Amino acid sequence: MKTAFKLAAIAVLFSAGSALAGPGGAGHGHGDETAYGKPGDPKKPARIVQVAMAEKDGKMSFIPDRIEVRRGEQVRFQLRNNGELDHELVLATLEENLKHAVEMQKNPDMEHDDPNAKRLAPKKTGEIVWAFTKVGEFDFSCLIPGHREAGMTGKIIVK
Numbered sequence: 596m597k598t599a600f601k602l603a604a605i606a607v608l609f610s611a612g613s614a615l616a617g618p619g620g621a622g623h624g625h626g627d628e629t630a631y632g633k634p635g636d637p638k639k640p641a642r643i644v645q646v647a648m649a650e651k652d653g654k655m656s657f658i659p660d661r662i663e664v665r666r667g668e669q670v671r672f673q674l675r676n677n678g679e680l681d682h683e684l685v686l687a688t689l690e691e692n693l694k695h696a697v698e699m700q701k702n703p704d705m706e707h708d709d710p711n712a713k714r715l716a717p718k719k720t721g722e723i724v725w726a727f728t729k730v731g732e733f734d735f736s737c738l739i740p741g742h743r744e745a746g747m748t749g750k751i752i753v754k
Contacts, residue, residue: 630729633728648677660748666730733751735750
């Protein structure tokens, strides 16, 4: 009986480890530069952008849902979940977030341990510090199944 329990516990730990992989998949290092930038340095100055998460009348949203930044700018996203449900913000390219959303459908309790993502319980706060090193249009979405589809997505334009 104890052996079966231990084997089950080990299986859960291994499956949790693969669920912790970020949108970049295996080998996604925390210091790596991506198409949408790189993790910021919390000790350096950053522009503060407050982003609220909420749901109302069957719709889910980020406020604001459009953010403009300059290439080379570091941003400290101060996140606040004003809703009644868990929400997350995952910063990536649109293609990566759509691909990650499919994985989240298969693994809805996936936890993120990446500098470009933060999941918050209702009425909680958190932050992401990110340096935007490349010009382009990038996505931020809540990838909890059904949330992006309910409107919880936004755009970051880097000029």
